[in-house]
Amino acid sequence: EAGVTQSPTHLIKTRGQQATLRCSPISGHTSVYWYQQALGLGLQFLLWYDEGEERNRGNFPPRFSGRQFPNYSSELNVNALELEDSALYLCASSLDRAHYNEQFFGPGTRLTVL
């Protein structure tokens, strides 16, 4: 069974540009979560999608947005990139939106903003 996949593996952008990160959940999973892992800061919760709807978002500015498609894959968009957006962005999926489900993580996208 294929795990959570993310693309691209690495992304290099300059300040002010926009970045689009993609995630495909495990087959059969409806919930997708996005996290930012900046150096030394652990995982910061960004967004949670389930069944195509945004269910919750973390304390990030509106220039961080995303969506979930009918096939449950998801996109994270970061507009007006700033240097401090440089981080590893992790996507996770879970079976559904039950609160006790474990999350399965992808390998991440390393975003570098120059």
Added chain:
Amino acid sequence: AQSVSQHNHHVILSEAASLELGCNYSYGGTVNLFWYVQYPGQHLQLLLKYFSGDPLVKGIKGFEAEFIKSKFSFNLRKPSVQWSDTAEYFCAVNALKGGGFKTIFGAGTRLFVKA
């Protein structure tokens, strides 16, 4: 605001030593608790979780954790570590509110086990 604290950022142990990693959270409502592990070069994966019932939960590879509600803690333990336990360990909390929840991770603890 909800938060999760992992008290040790780096731990170095010799093989066969006992391990206890601390995790405390700040949230007064209902929680589900998780420990995830990231081995070198691998993805984050679940070690164990608690959502109800016996507060002492057992996970993979001989790990266990105890939920002490009065102390808002969910410490991870292993009686005898192995070199292969070298990894980064993350405590996570699902804070339930209004039919939904938010997942909050601790900053992680890097464990190095000397052979």
